[in-house]
Amino acid sequence: MSKKKVMIFGCGGMLGKAVYEKFKERYDVLATDIDVNETWLEYLDVRDLNAILKRVADFGPGLLINLAALTDLEYCEKHPQEAWLTNALGQENIALAGQKFDIACVYVSAASVFDGKQEFYNDADNPKPVNVYGKGKYYGEVVTQQMLKKYFIFRAGWMMGGGIKKDKKFINKIFKQVSAGAKELFVVEDKHGTPTYTVDFASSMYNIVQGDFYGLYNMVCTGSASRYEVAKEFIKCLGLEKEVKINPVNSAYFEKEYFAPRPKSEKLINLKLQKRGMLYMREWKECLAEYAQVLKKEKLKHASHKDAEPQRKE
Numbered sequence: 421m422s423k424k425k426v427m428i429f430g431c432g433g434m435l436g437k438a439v440y441e442k443f444k445e446r447y448d449v450l451a452t453d454i455d456v457n458e459t460w461l462e463y464l465d466v467r468d469l470n471a472i473l474k475r476v477a478d479f480g481p482g483l484l485i486n487l488a489a490l491t492d493l494e495y496c497e498k499h500p501q502e503a504w505l506t507n508a509l510g511q512e513n514i515a516l517a518g519q520k521f522d523i524a525c526v527y528v529s530a531a532s533v534f535d536g537k538q539e540f541y542n543d544a545d546n547p548k549p550v551n552v553y554g555k556g557k558y559y560g561e562v563v564t565q566q567m568l569k570k571y572f573i574f575r576a577g578w579m580m581g582g583g584i585k586k587d588k589k590f591i592n593k594i595f596k597q598v599s600a601g602a603k604e605l606f607v608v609e610d611k612h613g614t615p616t617y618t619v620d621f622a623s624s625m626y627n628i629v630q631g632d633f634y635g636l637y638n639m640v641c642t643g644s645a646s647r648y649e650v651a652k653e654f655i656k657c658l659g660l661e662k663e664v665k666i667n668p669v670n671s672a673y674f675e676k677e678y679f680a681p682r683p684k685s686e687k688l689i690n691l692k693l694q695k696r697g698m699l700y701m702r703e704w705k706e707c708l709a710e711y712a713q714v715l716k717k718e719k720l721k722h723a724s725h726k727d728a729e730p731q732r733k734e
């Protein structure tokens with residue numbers, strides 16, 4: 421019997437790595453991105469509807485997964501039209517392809533669709549985004565729900581994963597600082613959320629799309645924390661708690677660098693997944709411990725490759 425086919429958009433990023441690795445075990449995968457940073461990636465821009473329709477028609481997938489996004493909040497604030505074209509219209513284009521060829525679609529949304537005034541948000545709470553990125557992600561949710569019957573929307577929290585090369589977010593920013601020798605860190609304690617490990621997210625997505633319980637789901641690691649608590653736990657996982665001091669600060673400390681408005685709380689609850697017996701996400705601390713080991717191994721490997729390189733004579 422021939423393998424099932426899946427086409428993935430924006431697969432070159434931190435989540436794409438885990439999704440590709442999970443799906444390639446059983447699927448024939450066509451992985452695409454505008455950043456062709458792997459041999460298994462093909463160039464495709466989600467802003468280009470005709471290119472999407474043509475490639476979907478040629479490949480004939482049974483599932484479309486959209487991971488393409490501009491996820492840098494400050495970049496999105498500075499370039500609202502570009503952010504909308506990728507984060508919102510990109511998803512509308514993929515939903516159009518799903519509609520035209522009657523293919524189920526997966527859209528990955530974010531906790532940033534909420535305004536952060538509540539402490540916790542379940543799947544049914546009303547989105548009210550406070551920044552350009554969140555507005556684009558919310559548009560993507562709405563258009564998917566309006567256009568398609570067969571869709572899965574999975575809302576992620578603070579993403580962690582992908583390794584040194586691909587992780588653009590908080591954990592790798594901390595890892596880079598300590599790898600460069602920082603002995604003191606400053607981390608905000610007034611922002612709260614739910615870490616989401618790419619490996620768990622990808623395998624949970626894989627399990628759920630085998631069935632047909634379509635709809636919108638919050639899908640984050642269990643538990644929640646402030647940025648400060650996550651940083652403290654991460655430093656502990658790296659075994660550096662005696663060497664690195666972490667100072668809790670207020671968001672105002674970083675207001676120039678991180679000027680995009682951010683919700684105070686982005687804590688999601690996996691209410692629907694839990695009630696339907698489909699909660700496959702582990703606790704964030706367990707995932708973070710695993711990811712810390714991945715980063716440490718990658719760093720060692722990188723260092724040993726460097727040592728093995730022939731030294732250039734002056």
Ligand SMILES: NC(=O)c1ccc[n+]([C@@H]2O[C@H](COP(=O)([O-])OP(=O)(O)OC[C@H]3O[C@@H](n4cnc5c(N)ncnc54)[C@H](OP(=O)(O)O)[C@@H]3O)[C@@H](O)[C@H]2O)c1
Pocket residue numbers: 429430431432433434435436452453454455464465466467486487488489490491506510528529530531557576577578579580586588589
């Ligand atoms: N990262 C988070 O904290 C987070 C949290 C919640 C939800 N999410 C969602 O999770 C999904 C995956 O994001 P990620 O965390 O893996 O981010 P990522 O590492 O930035 O990956 C996104 C990928 O999409 C690519 N891309 C950008 N514009 C594109 C376009 N027009 N056409 C095709 N590909 C394009 C990016 O390329 P470039 O690198 O060249 O831009 C990147 O390779 C996104 O839907 C995101 O909104 C992310």
